[in-house]
Amino acid sequence: MAPPSDATTATAAKAVFRKVLYMKQAYPDNYVDTTFLEHFQQNATIRVHDYWTTVQDSGVILQHGTSILVFVALFIFLYTDQVSALRLIWSGALLTAAGYVFWDVGMRKLDPSFSYARTALFIFAMLLGLSPILMTLTKDTSSDTIWAMTVVMFLANASMHDYGLGERAGIQFSGTMSTNAAIFASVLLASRLPTSTHVFALMSVAVEWFALFPILRRHLRRLSSHHSIALTCLLAIVCTAMYYYISITLMLIYVAACIFVTFVCPWWLISIQKYKNEIHGPWDEARPKLQRQSAMPSH
Amino acid sequence: MxxxxxxxxxxxxxxxxxxxxxxxxxxxxxxxxxxxxxxxxxxxxxxxxxxxxxxxxxxxxxxxxxxxxxxxxxxxxxxxxxxxxxxxxxxxxxxxxxxxxxxxxxxxxxxxxxxxxxxxxxxxxxxxxxxxxxxxxxxxxxxxxxxxxxxxxxxxxxxxxxxxxxxxxxxxxIAASQFAPDPGAPDPNWSGYWRMRAQVTIVVISRLVYRKGIDLLVAIIPRVCALHPKVRFLIGGDGAKRIDLEQMRENCLLHDRVRFIGSVKHHDVRNVLVQGQIFLNTSLTEAFCIAVVEAASCGLAIVSTRVGGVPEVLPPHMIYFAQPEEDDLVRAVDQAIQAAYLKKVLPTRQHAEVKQMYSWxxxxxxxxxxxxxxxxxxxxxxxxxxxxxxxxxxxxxxxxxxxxxxxxxxxxxxxxxxxxxxVEIAPNFPTRKYKQASERGDHGRTEQRVVVAI
CATH class of the missing domain: 3.40.50.2000 (Glycogen Phosphorylase B;)
Known part of the structure; x- marks a missing residue:
């Protein structure tokens, strides 16, 4: 692309323009060829969402939100002495055992050395020992601060939770940060309870509910979508019933939120899809393809 | 500016x-x-x-x-x-x-x-x-x-x-005069030792970061080394991914085949480049990639990923392209090595060509x-x-x-x-006088000193 004098343009104008820099071409530097933007792609990788599939998938969010609310409701029942701490401990333990057997049978991977059971026993023993400490840990902080902090921590838990199938990490605890936030919130709440039995009850439920229950939910989702939908409905009904005893207003808000998340949000997502404007072209950062999947690069 | x-x-x-x-x-x-x-x-x-x-x-x-x-x-x-x-x-x-x-x-x-x-x-x-x-x-x-x-x-x-x-x-x-080939530069202990078949050195100079495709480099070096026992790598530059490269060298026991020389100053780039026969660029995105032009000017064959503006930079006979994929890159490097065995690249001629293409x-x-x-x-x-x-x-x-x-x-x-x-107007730098003075060399400077003394 030499500086275009009239003579050169006249003689070499027939030469086809090529997108190269190593040749001097008889075109001005600001020449726009017909091949300009020929590799430009718009919305190439777009995925069209189907309404009912999206509704089904939104169940994951509903499940997690509801499970947080159920936990809070359990705390309120404990706090107001509507549920005895011992009953909560026993029902929690029984449900955990049932869930363990279900998971073990489902995976066809029986555990002869009881290593999981021993770990669980150890954790709960430690919780029992720590309960008096946990009870007084944040006792001096005012209740208002505790409620506010709890809300923040549960929001953190909800925003960082791994809503995916957790395929990469296998059956490991997903989203360590999210679990930590939830346990921290539970510790804060526990300090408002009167006895260390209450604290142990709440903390053991917290561990079961925020560390183990997500594994069961993921397992169900992998089994079939019907199981997952059934669990969502069950959770929603339990939650509604619990809040019916606490406050009718809260229950109504919860039901409205459920409808919003499950039915309105998917419709909203699909309706704003038409504004999507994804641009791809040769300037995009390439994704290196490696043979070993385990060595996938990290930024 | x-x-x-x-x-x-x-x-x-x-x-x-x-x-x-x-x-x-x-x-x-x-x-x-x-x-x-x-x-x-x-x-x-x-x-x-x-x-x-x-x-x-x-x-x-x-x-x-x-x-x-x-x-x-x-x-x-x-x-x-x-x-x-x-x-x-x-x-x-x-x-x-x-x-x-x-x-x-x-x-x-x-x-x-x-x-x-x-x-x-x-x-x-x-x-x-x-x-x-x-x-x-x-x-x-x-x-x-x-x-x-x-x-x-x-x-x-x-x-x-x-x-x-x-x-x-x-x-x-590029300032082509600063990137001239040097036929005597390749390490004599390496390239001249086995007379049977020439040894080949592959040079990589880049920041060792994700965007430069270092993950690809980590994947292909062991494979290339296994394919060609007489090839070695010379890697210049530093960055977050250097650890990965060093780990690969440890795991694959390639200490005698892969050498790290750390970050290279711009005026030393040429001295590193001329030690090799092939320049490897694994970038994932690149607007122009001046590094491949510098390497080509030094008379190296180029292997590069086909990303961004790189395909526009050099004519096809100087460069072997590969998709940013492990297998394809191994294939392209293999091709370049075969060509290097046959001494297909004539460094001086390539230098002259590149000089023609790019000048400030x-x-x-x-x-x-x-x-x-x-x-x-x-x-x-x-x-x-x-x-x-x-x-x-x-x-x-x-x-x-x-x-x-x-x-x-x-x-x-x-x-x-x-x-x-x-606002005071700055006097212009006397470019012409300066040029004359510098052409006259030291003489000009003495003259100036005399003027000051008076």
């Missing part, structure tokens, strides 16, 4: 600014570089051939870029533009806030502006979205834009919604055409500027308009407070 990036910082943009300025001075223009202060290198300095550099006092943020200050540079920039009698303000590099501010204020002062984009940006993450908005702001009121490759032009036109007619493609160049004199000549063109455009009235900014977006457009209006008021305030007439 305005950019955050200039010597003593090292890199592609820095050397581009330096060489382009030198060539423009040679062509009889007056060139001033404005950048931010580097450590105690502050104030006004002269570098080679009387190129005047203003190092502005500024905070330095991420990777030598100044944080955006919006208006605070205006007084000092106005002062420089007036005192140096500037006609054209030429900003470099989209990541430099200093450059954006200079262009913006220059427009308020009614000067011609030009912008050179040196890199590629995507459209799909938050950082890019913000960056593209800023770019759109600066470029919606600009006379001309220069891109370093056709791919970069397409990218910039889309990012800033420009008229492609206002974008020129002027490639980077040519870049300066073409940049001059751009300057000539933009000095003929008449400056649009203020309302036209507002119209252009308004089109930048629903909210951004309004914010940009407010900023443009504020900037104009600021200019009026400055003109009233520190009238232009009170």
């Amino acid at each position: 305005v950019s955050d990036f200039f010597y003593p910082n090292m890199g592609g943009v820095e050397s581009h600014l330096f060489h382009l300025s030198q060539q423009l001075i040679r062509r009889g223009h007056k060139v001033i570089v404005v950048t931010h202060a580097y450590g105690n290198r502050a104030g006004v300095r002269y570098v080679t051939n009387g190129l005047k550099v203003y190092y502005l006092p500024a905070w330095v943020g991420y990777q030598q870029a100044t944080p955006p200050t919006f208006f605070s540079f205006f007084p000092i920039m106005r002062n420089i533009f007036v005192r140096e009698q500037i006609d054209v303000v030429h900003g470099h590099q989209a990541l430099s806030p200093l450059c954006h501010e200079a262009i913006f204020h220059a427009r308020t002062m009614g000067l011609r502006t030009c912008f050179t984009d040196h890199s590629l940006f995507g459209f799909n993450d938050l950082g890019n979205v913000v960056g593209n908005k800023v770019l759109k702001f600066t470029l919606s009121d600009i006379d001309h834009v220069i891109c370093v490759s056709h791919t970069s032009k397409e990218n910039t036109v889309l990012r800033a919604a420009l008229n492609p007619q206002d974008v020129s493609v002027i490639p980077n160049a 004199a040519n870049v300066a000549e073409r940049t001059e055409i751009v300057y000539d063109r933009i000095t003929q455009i008449h400056t649009p009235p203020f309302i036209e500027r507002l119209r252009r900014y308004y089109g930048c977006g629903l909210w951004a457009g309004k914010v940009f308009c407010i900023m443009a209006a504020l900037d104009l008021l600021f200019l009026l305030l400055l003109d009233w407070w520190l009238p232009r007439e009170t």
